[in-house]
Amino acid sequence: MKEKGLLIVLSGPSGVGKGTVRKEIFSHEDTQFEYSISMTTRSPRIGEVDGVDYFFKSREEFEDLISKGKLLEYAEYVGNYYGTPVDYVRQTLEDGKDVFLEIEVQGAKQVREKFPDGLFIFLAPPSLSELQTRIATRGTETDELILNRMTEARREIELMELYDYVVENDKVEKACxxxxxxxxxxxxxRERVEPKYKQMLEVEK
Amino acid sequence: MKEKGLLIVLSGPSGVGKGTVRKEIFSHEDTQFEYSISMTTRSPRIGEVDGVDYFFKSREEFEDLISKGKLLEYAEYVGNYYGTPVDYVRQTLEDGKDVFLEIEVQGAKQVREKFPDGLFIFLAPPSLSELQTRIATRGTETDELILNRMTEARREIELMELYDYVVENDKVEKACxxxxxxxxxxxxxRERVEPKYKQMLEVEK
Incomplete structure (x- = not known):
């Protein structure tokens, strides 16, 4: 019996370093996740290769895929679409391989609805712990500065709700x-391992 | 705010190699768990040190501790008591350190009742996966042999119920x-990390 792969979703506030962490993970030789390449309507930048960095599509093609339900998640940024093709994800999971998505928080929300069993990891800015230190050592910062940082922190913490794990990105290596x-x-x-064993016995009854 | 430590419980069928795995884990320099030393009424063997290998107690002392509720779990084997002193565990967790118990399955059951939030890890014999291979390659074993192994496997799998994780002890290093x-x-x-952040903000409201 083949065990299904895990859907791993790495997300977090913009600017937290998701791309850097993802690249580092895939630079490790022992990493056995499959990276799900995103689809976009923006033009390739110099050096970018279709099917490696992104799948580059026209606006029409992209909207056609949306209407056919072929995108696991998508969003529009500054006039361009970005999204995750769903067929690749489903097929790779069926093949028993873990699929790794590195996406924005809005996208992660869409994925959670379709894959509630996915593994959702929130990459948290180290500024959250820094804030803690700042509060503790009051006097080195103005009250206004701390207040601004706290408003931002509150927003970031609210985003965590949806996730299973929180990893602070203080050092890239450590986060990976x-x-x-x-x-x-x-x-x-146990919930993953036990049924495998049980089924093994069932077959023989 | 100090985060409480984790109670880690390693257990599994007798003979699976719990002691070997535990010793290997504590031989690693980077291991930051505190090992909870068991208490026993059996006599020290040559080379065993009180307070290092075990806390050696008389039968009267042990039964006194039982009646005072000072044991997190205990059992009697071949006329001797073995148990885990609860004060050390509670204090170490309060200090924010992870405590590691390596105990028998009956003991693990008792601990689960008192520490439902503990991290319960079942060390599974590699014979379970071997069995799977044997079933698949039928013909190399007699039916009776397979049937016996399956009855044993069924009992082992039933023990898993209580645990959060299952680790197969195929190679000690890998299991560690x-x-x-x-x-x-x-x-x-997230359930562990989020409240820490939230409390940080609460303080400042």
């Missing part, structure tokens, strides 16, 4: 290590 | 790595 530990742990969850 | 990944992942769970 934690993400890989989370995936490894998830594969050992 | 998985256990450490599980603990690292648990520290990143």
């Amino acid at each position: 290590e934690k993400i890989k530990a989370i995936v490894q742990a998830e594969h050992c969850r | 790595e998985k256990i450490k990944a599980i603990v690292q992942a648990e520290h990143c769970r």
